[in-house]
Amino acid sequence: MHNLFPLFIAMITAIVLLEMLATKLRVAYPILLVLAGLIVSFIPTLPVVTIDPDVIFLIFLPPLLCEAAWSISYKEMKKWWRIIGSFAFLVVFFTALSVAVVANHYIPGFTLAMGFLLGGIVSPPDAVSTGAIMKFVKVPKSTSAILEGESLLNDASSLIIVRFALIAVGMGQFVWQEAAVSFIWMLIGGVGIGVLLGWFFIQAHKRLPTDAPSDIALTLIEPYFMYWIAEQFHSSGVLAVVAGSLLMSNQRLKFLNSTSRVRGLSVWESFVFILNGIVFFIIGLDLPEIVAGLRANGTSLREAIGYGLLVTAVLILARVISAYAAMIATLIFRPSVAPRARSSKQRFFMPLLLGWTGMRGVVSLAAALSIPLVMNGTVIPQRHLILFITFVVILSTLLVQGLTLPYLIKRTKLFDIVLAEAPEEVAKQQMKQGLKQHVYQFLKDKYEKEEHNREAMERILRHWEEKVNAADDSWMNERTKVIFIELLDVQREYLEKLNCESEIDEDLIRSQLYQIDLEEERLRMI
Known part of the structure; x- marks a missing residue:
């Protein structure tokens, strides 16, 4: 622990400096953090960083989801709930299915169940990366609301796919009836537990003699309670945090006073910034360990990179196809809620840019790390390959899509303020x-x-x-x-x-x- 403490302090210092540099260069700071972690990982005197997936899920994920739920526009979510729901569930499943079919066909040793496991891991886009990029470009409110709403829910749907795929890999079979019941319980149970706990926490803030410091401290620990309790009941901890946080966000004026709201905003901004920075930095630091495991299983680095780029191409293509399918379905069945465009050219290219926002990040890394080395007494030889493919997907989507998205938006001018939105x-x-x-x-x-x-x-x-x-x-x-x-x-x-x-x-x-x-x-x- 004492050996890692200087590295931890240096990491936070580097995160702050790199965020300043990213702002000056007008690029998303997760891109620089991943690259910096990758470069630092090659320093031979540094201690090896081993990531526990439970740390990512339990320590990092609940507050990141909670902050996103408090920041999102609840009104916009209700307005665009159809397309948000389709991207968060249907598109994630379609993406996982596409990856499963391609992996089963092209990657040696990958069964369809193993392909679904990989697909579930890499299917959810990362909200932090997209949000960091959106700071430098102007997009319609409808587009940003869809992206923010999707990011709140797609983590839950992808982790559900990962859980069922792991069961199929371990048992060698998949029982649809049991899976359907478990899926329904994860959805209903997660939302129900989150709403119940959210209501309980609201009452606690109202009835207890809290002040600003205690209010802020409670808001910091509440998402952890939501996540942990939901997981104890084998439902979705992610959905519990999202549902409970949305309820509390919508009622914030009724149980937090002005002092708690003003001070809490600054505390949460700093807290979430540090958490995000640490996770993206660690993604780069973890590469040497992943490569070592890959070589131990006899897979060449060149082949693994090729598989990673192939999966990345499938992800991008599946998301673009899904974006056009969503636009066509909206124009056919709900034309009144479709975002208006200045021209047919703008309407044609808007789904393309929406599909280009699928950068991967924190959840994909944590889900890949959660794969056990042994299941039912059988070693999973593809674990290190899945980890490496996940790393390639994260790095390539951050670099390719993350660096080109602002350029595309500015140069094409397709995301000028649409007519339906008042200046x-x-x-x-x-x-x-x-x-x-x-x-x-x-x-x-x-x-x-x-x-x-x-x-x-x-x-x-x-x-x-x-x-x-x-x-x-x-x-x-x-x-x-x-x-x-x-x-x-x-x-x-x-x-x-x-x-x-x-x-x-x-x-x-x-x-x-x-x-x-x-x-x-x-x-x-x-």
Whole structure:
């Protein structure tokens, strides 16, 4: 442990520096982290890094999923739930099936069950890589919502495929009836346990005398509870974390105060950034061990690289085909919800770019590492080959798709803001104007006849009308502070209602809510 501690500190330092470099170069930071880990792994004096898959699943996956669920637009998920569901389940299964057929035909020693195992491992795109790339390009809200929603659910579907494929590999047969019952329980049980625990945690935050530090500490451990308890009942821990976190995210204004929300956002951003960086760095560090196991089984490095590139090509092709199939199905059966395009050229190429976003990462690595060395007394000789193919898929998709996606989006200009979406500045102005009118009317209706402390009331109205911060806050007595905080609550209620009843982007509304939280914190400091 003491030998690894300096490496751990150096790794975090490198992650921070590489993220700065990636921002300067305008590339996704996971790309540089994987390459840096790969380069560092060839330093002979470094200790060998051996990754325990349980560490990836239990330590890293729950908070990463939880943060993604808290960040996603729940309204956009409901709007695009059909295509999100198809990409998260149908497309993952189609991708795994495609990989299984190709692997069974072209890779020596791969049965169909072993091919499904490999397909389930490499089928889910990585949300972190896609999100890092999307920071540098402008895409329609519909596209980003589909990608974010898919990333929340496809991990669960792929891990379910991996679990059933492992059973088939170990037993040499596959019982469809038992698999169907187990599949249904993993879905229903995972979602049910997640919602139940999410509700329980909400009540705990409401009823316990928590403050900001304890609220934040609870939010950090809650996804681990959801994942672990669901796994104990042999359901999907991933779905439990996603379902519970979505429920808590949608109710955040009801059980977290402004201090907890403001401070918690900064804590979670830093925490998730470090977790992501460590995982992608470790992916590169683990390559020498994977190559050593590959050579021990008599597979040449050249052949293994060829198999990895073949599987990568199948993944990209399957996702592009699925994107076009989803577009055609939407235009036929639900044309009213199809994203509008400026031209037929834009409509034709949008699925191509959507299909090009399938970078692989954390979940694929953890799933590959979870394959045991021995099952039912039989050694699995293809384990190291699957690990190497997974590494090639992660590296090649990050390099090829990750580096070319921003270029394609910018050069083709196919993801210009579509006609169906209102420009962001217009929507923001509409929201602020409505908010101003709502609060001003509330003030007039409730406090217009209040004669005492008239000067303070005039100051409040003038503050709201002109948004001018007074240099002297002596007029802000306890009564006026109560009124101001009440106005902030009125604003939150208005924005919640606006979020449910309008088409305004939920990210804009959340940004305004964050500004309101900051204003409340400023008032409490006076």
